[in-house]
Amino acid sequence: MSDNRNADTGETTTGHVWDDDLADYTNQPPRWWMIGLAASAIWVVVYFLMYPSIPIATSGTFTPGIGVPGTGQWTAVKEMEADMQAVNDARSKYENKLKDMTPAAILADKELSEYVARSGKVLFSDNCAGCHGQNGIGTIDKQGLFAPVLNDDDWLFGGTIEQIYESIANGRQAMMMAHKSSLSAPEIKTLAAAVAQGNPTSTPLFTEKGCVGCHGADGKGMQAMGAANLADKVWRFSGKPEDIEYTITHGVNDAGDKETRVAIMPNFTAAGKLSAVEMKKLAVYVFKFGGGKASDPAATTN
Ligand code: HEC
Numbered sequence: 361m362s363d364n365r366n367a368d369t370g371e372t373t374t375g376h377v378w379d380d381d382l383a384d385y386t387n388q389p390p391r392w393w394m395i396g397l398a399a400s401a402i403w404v405v406v407y408f409l410m411y412p413s414i415p416i417a418t419s420g421t422f423t424p425g426i427g428v429p430g431t432g433q434w435t436a437v438k439e440m441e442a443d444m445q446a447v448n449d450a451r452s453k454y455e456n457k458l459k460d461m462t463p464a465a466i467l468a469d470k471e472l473s474e475y476v477a478r479s480g481k482v483l484f485s486d487n488c489a490g491c492h493g494q495n496g497i498g499t500i501d502k503q504g505l506f507a508p509v510l511n512d513d514d515w516l517f518g519g520t521i522e523q524i525y526e527s528i529a530n531g532r533q534a535m536m537m538a539h540k541s542s543l544s545a546p547e548i549k550t551l552a553a554a555v556a557q558g559n560p561t562s563t564p565l566f567t568e569k570g571c572v573g574c575h576g577a578d579g580k581g582m583q584a585m586g587a588a589n590l591a592d593k594v595w596r597f598s599g600k601p602e603d604i605e606y607t608i609t610h611g612v613n614d615a616g617d618k619e620t621r622v623a624i625m626p627n628f629t630a631a632g633k634l635s636a637v638e639m640k641k642l643a644v645y646v647f648k649f650g651g652g653k654a655s656d657p658a659a660t661t662n
Pocket residue numbers: 484487488489490491492506507508510514515516517518519524527528532533534535586622623624625626628642643646
């Protein structure tokens with residue numbers, strides 16, 4: 361191989377041969393490949409000039425003054441702003457309508473209510489989930505359930521879209537006085553046992569001691585006062601007899617009892633944290649957890 365040619369084909373080789381016949385040729389790469397190489401070299405220069413290639417905080421490459429990034433004027437921020445504008449345009453189509461609509465009208469409009477429920481999810485995570493849990497599953501503190509479950513069909517204050525909106529916009533603070541001084545220990549035990557069985561009216565004490573005044577003659581509660589239904593074995597705080605005794609003894613939101621159960625739903629209008637449209641969105645979102653009820657202005661008990 362002294363002339364560096366392949367003996368069979370006559371083509372030039374580098375003179376390196378392995379395993380007797382594996383030779384290293386000196387052929388040029390194909391033309392198309394060379395054109396590609398040249399084109400990409402040119403493209404590097406073009407790209408370098410058009411885009412902000414040298415990372416300087418406020419400017420790009422070959423810029424006459426600071427702040428003009430590349431001749432193409434492209435920046436990641438501008439691209440994001442354009443995308444945001446597109447999203448806002450799509451949203452404003454809906455948002456403008458929401459201002460003048462009632463929560464019930466929004467709920468009745470399929471397209472709008474789906475849009476609203478989506479943004480309601482974010483609002484709920486930011487403003488409500490801390491107390492009511494993600495997806496409204498409720499939260500437990502050492503005294504039992506602190507903020508009520510919102511994704512069932514059991515409502516303290518009512519589950520129509522209007523009542524849910526009312527709960528959010530005006531806040532809620534139900535009150536049950538402590539009974540530690542008005543009832544004896546055995547009376548509290550008797551009442552708690554009857555309530556635990558879901559049959560509060562089984563003891564005459566329920567009427568005699570005035571429980572009916574708020575929980576109703578049938579023990580099924582009154583939404584106007586947020587008084588819980590005691591006959592359905594769905595628990596606001598807890599269904600354990602000792603926990604029920606605790607509720608009867610110390611009451612709920614009774615300022616005169618230091619150990620009272622605290623249950624205050626903040627007033628989001630007064631807090632100025634949410635706009636009316638945002639509260640409408642939340643009402644629809646909460647309604648759509650599945651427990652919302654058809655509107656009936658006459659309904660006062662559940
Ligand atoms: C600080 C804790 C807290 C926050 C934050 C909070 N809630 Fe409440 N929420 C409560 C409590 C406690 C109650 C029950 C009040 C009572 O029993 O008097 C309640 C009651 C409600 C009710 C009535 C439930 C029923 O059964 O009738 C609705 C609806 C509701 N909240 C929705 C919301 C929404 C929506 C948000 C977010 C905008 C929110 N809450 C934020 C604590 C909270």
